[in-house]
Amino acid sequence: MRAIPIPQKGALIALAQSMRPRQWLKNLFIFAPLVFDEKLLRPEPLGRTLAGFIILCLLSGAVYLFNDLQDLERDRQHPRKRHRPLPSGELDPRVAWGGALLIPLGLVYPSLVLNPWFALIAYVYWGMNLAYSLWLKHLVILDVLTLASGYVLRVAAGVFLVHVERFSPWLYLCTLLLALFIGFAKRRQEIILLGENARNHRAILEEYTVRFLDEMMSVVMAATIVAYSLYTFSAPNLPSNHAMMLTIPFVLYGIFRYLYLIHVKGETAPPDELVLKDRPLLLTVILWGLMAILILYLL
Structure with missing residues (x-):
């Protein structure tokens, strides 16, 4: 079995780009319970929500890596996606596989420390997106319902981080x-x-x-x-x-x-x-x- 190559600076940048930081804006939905439960100005729930936001962003990035690896050949035919690091050859697939596997494993403990229920929802979200990449994206209407459910899970994750009272x-x-x-x-x-x-x-x-x-x-x-x-x-x-x-x-x-x-x-x-x-x-x-x-x- 060949070892995963250690990524250099250029590969790290390509890896970060493949995790699609611009898409992480979707994870801002985790702040909805904080804002609408009127706890935005409280340091503790704000800090916990920020930590949860970072964890969701990294999990989302790992899912994007896995999804791009599954769609590698199709993305090479796409007028926009063919310029992404993986389809263009800028990022080694072995490095992408390493990120897709190691990031979720490394986030288990921090998620549990933050809140066990948050950890459960975060990894349900991660698993659901893996199922989407492998199977659910091929089912009409259910594919969109699955993606929409991800937004609801983001909100639910935030609920447990701030212990909502009036959400x-x-x-x-x-x-x-x-x-x-x-x-x-x-x-x-x-x-x-x-x-x-x-x-x-x-x-x-x-x-x-x-x-x-x-x-x-x-x-x-x-x-x-x-x-x-x-x-x-x-x-x-x-x-x-x-x-x-x-x-x-x-x-x-x-x-x-x-x-x-x-x-x-x-x-x-x-x-x-x-x-x-x-x-x-x-x-x-x-x-x-x-x-x-x-x-x-x-x-």
Whole structure:
């Protein structure tokens, strides 16, 4: 058996790039319980959540390494993904395998010390994503539901880190619906971007059409707006003056802005990348966050 080569500086950079740090923004969902349980300004729960965020980021990175190793040949045919370190040959697959295996093993003890229930959820998340890479990504609709469940698990992980007292279950539903919207939007983006080669890159794309995805996005979008609106004036942990309803326009504009970008402007970037690329959309997300914090902590 050949030993895993010790990565040099260039290989370490390529390994870090393959762990997709930009995608780690998704793990910010772990902060939802901290913010909405009004513990953002408490040092202990904030520190525990930051530690949990780092652990989830590293686990996510290990999953991305494993996923890229599984999709190596298909990614070489993708117009964008072929430039990633693994498909381009910049990163040795043996180094990637080492990272994919050793990172999760090394995080077991820190996760248990932080909180046993957090550790359980974190490794359920890790295992579910491995199952997605091997099997679930080939099952129509279930593939997107699996990805959306990952967002809910991130929120649940944060719940145990801050020992929530007034966290509303409505946020689980809002998170799930928003994640479904993002998941279906990503499938649509892949079909538009890859065209006739979509099936060669990801076989499950043969089970989707742009019209089908647009209809599902419309259903999920409507459900997201309704669920979030109900949350703002019915959740017991919010201010009794229902001021959180003031954040609804930001949610409406954010969703409508995204639909405008993909349908009118023809944007093909994934939703998480488009948020960073489009200034009005990014500003909307920032303003929503600032308004929610202002209402929770000052009103």
